[in-house]
Amino acid sequence: MRDKGDGAAPRFGQARRTQREDNATVHQQSILVVEDHEEMRDQILIPGLRDCGFRNVVGVGSAKETYRAVLTQRFSLFLVDIGLPDESGFTLSRNLREATDAGIVVLTGGGHTKAQYVQGLDDGADAYLLKPVDMELLAATLRSVLRRQMASHAPQAAVESARAWRLDPEGWALISPGGARIHITGNERILIEPLIARPGNVISREELIARFTHNIYDFDPHRLEVIVHRLRQKASKLSGEDFPLRAVRGTGYVLTSG
Structure with a gap:
């Protein structure tokens, strides 16, 4: 039965x-x-x-x-x-x-x-x-x-996973949500590592500058802005996707989800 x-x-x-x-x-x-x-x-x-x-x-x-x-x-x-x-x-x-x-x-x-x-x-x-x-x-x-x-x-x-930017295992290329690979320079890697490690969190300008130099007062802040601008333009142009690296006025930068 x-x-x-x-x-x-x-x-x-x-x-x-x-x-x-x-x-x-x-x-x-x-x-x-x-x-x-x-x-x-x-x-x-x-x-x-x-x-x-x-x-x-x-x-x-x-x-x-x-x-x-x-x-x-x-x-x-x-x-x-x-x-x-x-x-x-x-x-x-x-x-x-x-x-x-x-x-x-x-x-x-x-x-x-x-x-x-x-x-x-x-x-x-x-x-x-x-x-x-x-x-x-x-x-x-x-x-x-x-x-x-x-x-x-x-x-x-x-x-x-589909909408997240990430570094490749070697750390020398950005991979876009669509799978595009953008090779990065040493300075660009120094900049992007903490932003990718803590997505959605604002990283202060001081923390980012400290990654480039032992004395933040000897570092020209405009140099950081140039690195950010060039990386944003390069990543967006080569991938055909928006690279969501945003400036937070008076604070620092954040990598958003889009």
Whole structure:
């Protein structure tokens, strides 16, 4: 006799297959481990996550390296240690949340307080774990965060990717939403890197100038304006698309979505 629910809902076996497919997709997502303790990062966390099925796991040891990494690669999740040598993991998480829709899981050592836990979540973390962390618990947390991220952002992903300007992996060409490649100079790369890393956020003139010189007072501000103007004209002309690098009067520049 045919079950009344047959055809109205997936069978148990079908549900199991769907779950396995979801897990396979989750395990294909790119993860960046931000941990300055080399042994912890390279001998425990990264191999442990790979043993748990995550295929694309790489690591860096500082906030500076993190910002460089996100310029050329899209990550689905960041595993961030709080005690970084150059910037607090809280600050890094906050900046990553402003610049990306990726998942963020924070790791912290001893001295954990309720205030730190609240701060970590308020700064954009999706989960907060204490060291030493059980690898199975860590892997399960990452899978959970990745599933939520995929479910909430999947409808937007194709649209955002299609309209975003980005740098190629080598960092010497801009790629337009339509796929045009515009080769850039050293000065143009210095200018555009922070704008692409933090789309939609205004980057101050002072921060941009500081990337060109150790003494911002020796740098002619008009030189920055010339670099911006030439890059905007070149990118728009060679791609046939609007290059949305906008000036914010009295503040700096922003790369918008269009």
